[in-house]
Amino acid sequence: xxxxxxxxxxxxxxxxxxxxxxxxxxxxxxVLAATTGLTVPQTMAMSLxxxxxxxxxxxxxxxxxxxxxxxxxxxxxxxxxxxxxxxxALAQHLRSVLWRRVLGSQLIIDESTALSLAQExxxxxxxAFWAGGLAVFFFxxxxxxxxxxxxxAIGDPEALGLDAAFPAGFIALxxxxxxxxxxxxxxxxxxxxxxxATPFVRPGLPILFAAAGALVALAVPxxxxxxxxxxxxxxxxxxxx
Amino acid sequence: xxxxxILVLAGGAYLFKALGLLVFGPALAGGGRSGTETETEPAIxxxxxxxxxxxxxxxxxxxxxxxxxxxxELVLDARLAGVLAGAVAVWRRAPFWLVxxxxxxxxxxxRAVGG
Numbered sequence: 001x002x003x004x005x006x007x008x009x010x011x012x013x014x015x016x017x018x019x020x021x022x023x024x025x026x027x028x029x030x031v032l033a034a035t036t037g038l039t040v041p042q043t044m045a046m047s048l049x050x051x052x053x054x055x056x057x058x059x060x061x062x063x064x065x066x067x068x069x070x071x072x073x074x075x076x077x078x079x080x081x082x083x084x085x086x087x088x089a090l091a092q093h094l095r096s097v098l099w100r101r102v103l104g105s106q107l108i109i110d111e112s113t114a115l116s117l118a119q120e121x122x123x124x125x126x127x128a129f130w131a132g133g134l135a136v137f138f139f140x141x142x143x144x145x146x147x148x149x150x151x152x153a154i155g156d157p158e159a160l161g162l163d164a165a166f167p168a169g170f171i172a173l174x175x176x177x178x179x180x181x182x183x184x185x186x187x188x189x190x191x192x193x194x195x196x197a198t199p200f201v202r203p204g205l206p207i208l209f210a211a212a213g214a215l216v217a218l219a220v221p222x223x224x225x226x227x228x229x230x231x232x233x234x235x236x237x238x239x240x241x
Numbered sequence: 242x243x244x245x246x247i248l249v250l251a252g253g254a255y256l257f258k259a260l261g262l263l264v265f266g267p268a269l270a271g272g273g274r275s276g277t278e279t280e281t282e283p284a285i286x287x288x289x290x291x292x293x294x295x296x297x298x299x300x301x302x303x304x305x306x307x308x309x310x311x312x313x314e315l316v317l318d319a320r321l322a323g324v325l326a327g328a329v330a331v332w333r334r335a336p337f338w339l340v341x342x343x344x345x346x347x348x349x350x351x352r353a354v355g356g
Contacts, residue, residue, distance in 0.1 A: 091267050161352065198313060
């Protein structure tokens with residue numbers, strides 16, 4: 001029952017790194033929202049109250065592309081639905097008093113979920129969730145204000161390659177799950193479903209469909225040794241269209 | 242964008258998060274909140290195992306969606322090279338920050354050279 005300060009330091013440091021990276025995208029969101037016609041208070045309200053980056057970009061992007069507000073809301077809400085799955089996965093680890101979970105719900109996003117569930121010791125998962133969620137919340141909103149007010153003085157985050165840093169970071173966070181066969185199958189099937197569904201449905205939905213990868217993995221026998229992972233079954237085209 | 246839309250989006254986004262964490266998650270993992278108090282889970286039920294397998298499935302989908310997808314099209318561009326370089330770094334057990342730096346640097350480098 002030692003306090004294990006080093007491990008705690010590790011996830012706090014990871015949280016700050018992730019947070020700082022999202023801050024740059026927060027700036028990009030602020031700039032985009034401003035050019036789309038949102039006022040500074042509206043832009044800040046998006047990042048404070050909606051607080052799920054992909055949905056915010058989608059909403060503003062649809063408006064910017066000439067779409068109506070219902071279309072903007074629709075795609076943004078579809079993207080936001082995956083946070084519900086994250087909440088389900090997190091529920092077994094976040095068992096604090098109700099008011100904290102009511103507040104913590106707002107922090108359920110890609111990054112906080114990934115950082116939390118990546119902790120091999122389940123005792124670290126609540127702390128990692130809060131560290132990741134609060135760090136991203138702070139930097140994302142800071143970046144949003146800077147972008148909304150500062151405008152075009154900010155460089156292009158894509159020129160810095162930051163859009164590739166996020167998925168690479170998610171691979172690092174998912175790596176522990178690759179240590180067992182079911183985790184590998186879940187990831188492989190999830191990725192295959194996402195790729196297969198992409199051309200046929202709205203952005204955001206492929207990630208929801210990928211949850212079926214976990215169901216498939218559930219049917220796979222638990223790995224007893226550390227034998228090579230079987231080649232994952234290729235998911236057939238999931239085209240509900 | 243109207244304030245109404247922003248508030249509807251905010252409410253909807255929060256609702257998804259809270260439904261997962263406060264309603265469906267506990268119902269699936271706890272075997273009912275009105276049940277007897279058990280400090281240690283007697284057996285890991287399928288909902289709990291499913292909960293453990295959802296993250297790799299969703300994370301992997303997120304990775305491919307952010308790496309080879311633009312809108313609704315599959316696009317192979319500088320992101321893929323950067324993410325693959327990052328994956329190699331993960332495999333070689335590089336620290337987390339270095340994984341991010343390698344992926345960003347490779348992608349930025351390719352864009353700087355090739356556009």
